[in-house]
Amino acid sequence: MDSKYVQQFKRGSLEMILLCLVAKKETYGYEILTELNKGSAAVLGYAREGTVYPILYRLQEAGLIQSRMGPAPANGGEKKYYSLTVQGHKALSEMVTFWRDYTVCVNGFIDECNLSEETK
Amino acid sequence: MKEKYIEQVKRELTISRKQKIAIIRDLEEAFASALEHGETEQQVIERLGTPKEFASTVQEEKKGAGHGRAKRVALFICTFALATVSLAISVISKSSRAPADAIGAADAMTNIQVEGGVGVDLTSILLVVGIAALVLTVFQIVNYFRKR
Numbered sequence: 621m622d623s624k625y626v627q628q629f630k631r632g633s634l635e636m637i638l639l640c641l642v643a644k645k646e647t648y649g650y651e652i653l654t655e656l657n658k659g660s661a662a663v664l665g666y667a668r669e670g671t672v673y674p675i676l677y678r679l680q681e682a683g684l685i686q687s688r689m690g691p692a693p694a695n696g697g698e699k700k701y702y703s704l705t706v707q708g709h710k711a712l713s714e715m716v717t718f719w720r721d722y723t724v725c726v727n728g729f730i731d732e733c734n735l736s737e738e739t740k
Numbered sequence: 741m742k743e744k745y746i747e748q749v750k751r752e753l754t755i756s757r758k759q760k761i762a763i764i765r766d767l768e769e770a771f772a773s774a775l776e777h778g779e780t781e782q783q784v785i786e787r788l789g790t791p792k793e794f795a796s797t798v799q800e801e802k803k804g805a806g807h808g809r810a811k812r813v814a815l816f817i818c819t820f821a822l823a824t825v826s827l828a829i830s831v832i833s834k835s836s837r838a839p840a841d842a843i844g845a846a847d848a849m850t851n852i853q854v855e856g857g858v859g860v861d862l863t864s865i866l867l868v869v870g871i872a873a874l875v876l877t878v879f880q881i882v883n884y885f886r887k888r
Contacts, residue, residue: 649766650773668787669770670797673763677798692769695776699769 630664636719638675639704639712642685648692648699649673676702684708742771742781745791752795757886763798812880819876827870830863 641647641655649672656667679685685702692699704712746767753760774784788794 648773649770650777654777668789669767670789670794673766673770673798674800692772692776695772697769697772699773700766 626665633719634664634671635675635679636712636715638672638679639684639708639715642679642702643704643709643712646701646703648701649676652676652702679708684711741785745781745785745788746771748791749795752792753799755799757883759799767794812884816877816880819873819880823870823873823877825870826866826873830866830870833863833866 637656637660638652641652647655649669653667653669653672656672661667676685680687680702683705685708686705687700687702689698690701691697746764749767750760750764753763755763770788771781771784775781789797
């Protein structure tokens with residue numbers, strides 16, 4: 621598919637996907653990246669740090685996620701652990717509600733447009 | 741290899757010093773985590789893209805506050821111009837002014853100073869403004885080199 625469309629779909633959904641990953645458990649940059657790629661690389665393409673970090677910054681700036689520095693036992697350094705704020709929980713559930721209505725709505729149009737069987 | 745990459749990213753970032761430190765810290769963590777999971781520095785660098793690419797995508801969000809290069813340059817030019825103009829005017833008017841007790845009998849121009857009125861000497865105000873602007877200009881220059 622034309623990568624322009626993929627980009628547009630991604631832009632709208634990646635923030636919500638990252639919020640979901642952070643909501644699941646307290647997590648850090650690299651783990652977010654690997655989890656994201658595990659679940660979406662085949663469809664959305666392989667995500668890189670340059671894609672994920674700006675979104676994390678944006679979400680934190682908006683007060684939807686928070687971070688704390690914690691020890692990283694495996695390499696002796698420190699890691700920035702992200703978790704959802706109360707505001708983030710609220711925003712995510714609103715987004716999910718909207719997304720469900722949205723997909724039903726879009727699917728409705730798709731079902732009505734009579735695409736031939738092989739492209740369905 | 742990693743150090744060189746991070747150094748290049750640092751040079752490409754045009755945001756405030758504080759934001760730069762935060763991004764570089766995150767980048768170092770990205771390398772550390774990836775190595776911990778068995779990736780090589782080369783693999784991480786390939787994924788990150790060129791330092792220029794990485795810097796421009798990652799700072800897009802952080803730049804929002806309006807600390808862009810253009811704004812900084814404009815501010816610098818304004819304060820520098822203000823310093824130059826006000827200092828020049830105050831110096832010229834001070835040097836061409838006759839002493840306070842000189843009145844009449846001048847060879848050329850008669851310079852009668854009217855004391856009082858405004859109360860505060862305008863050239864002194866200009867001098868203060870000029871010095872303040874000059875200090876601000878120097879501060880910006882120092883800040884610029886500290887960020888690099």
